[in-house]
Amino acid sequence: MQENENKPYKIPESVLVVIHTPDLQVLLLERADKPGYWQSVTGSKDSIDEPLVETARREVFEETGIEGGELVDWQLANHYEIYPVWRHRYAPGVTHNLEHVFGLTVPEASAVRLAPREHLQYRWLPWAEAADLCFSPSNAEAVLQLPRFRS
Incomplete structure (x- = not known):
C-alpha cells in the first residue's frame, strides 16, 4: 500500500x-x-483481511461512539464509481468501490458522539424521510430496504 499525503491509500472495499x-x-x-x-455510517476496510463485520463495528464506533446493538449483514453489495472529488484517497487508477450493506439496531435513546473531523451534526429521522435526505443513491436505496430487513 502506497502513501497518499502521508496516509495509506484507501482500500476500495467498504x-x-x-x-x-x-x-x-x-x-x-x-x-x-x-x-x-x-449519509449513514460508511468506511473502508483498514486492511485487506479485516472482516467486514469488524469494519462495520469499528466505523460505527469511530463515527458515532455507538457500541453494541444488533448488527446484521444484509447480504447486499453495491459496486459503484467513486465520486471524482474523493478519488485522490485511492491508489492511482482506482475508480470503483465495493460497498457491503449492514443494518444496526440500537435502543431508542442511543447517545451519539460525532467524530468532528468527519461529521458536523446528526439527525434521527423516520426511514422514508432519511432516504430522501441521503446524497448517495446507494445509501438512499439501503435505507428504503430497511423495513424488509428490520430485526
Whole structure:
C-alpha cells in the first residue's frame, strides 16, 4: 500500500451501516468535508483481511461512539464509481468501490458522539424521510430496504 499525503491509500472495499431504532428511526450524519451531504455510517476496510463485520463495528464506533446493538449483514453489495472529488484517497487508477450493506439496531435513546473531523451534526429521522435526505443513491436505496430487513 502506497502513501497518499502521508496516509495509506484507501482500500476500495467498504461498509455502509444503516443505524436505526426498533421503530425505524434512522441516524444520518452530515459530512464535514461536504456540508449538506447526509449519509449513514460508511468506511473502508483498514486492511485487506479485516472482516467486514469488524469494519462495520469499528466505523460505527469511530463515527458515532455507538457500541453494541444488533448488527446484521444484509447480504447486499453495491459496486459503484467513486465520486471524482474523493478519488485522490485511492491508489492511482482506482475508480470503483465495493460497498457491503449492514443494518444496526440500537435502543431508542442511543447517545451519539460525532467524530468532528468527519461529521458536523446528526439527525434521527423516520426511514422514508432519511432516504430522501441521503446524497448517495446507494445509501438512499439501503435505507428504503430497511423495513424488509428490520430485526
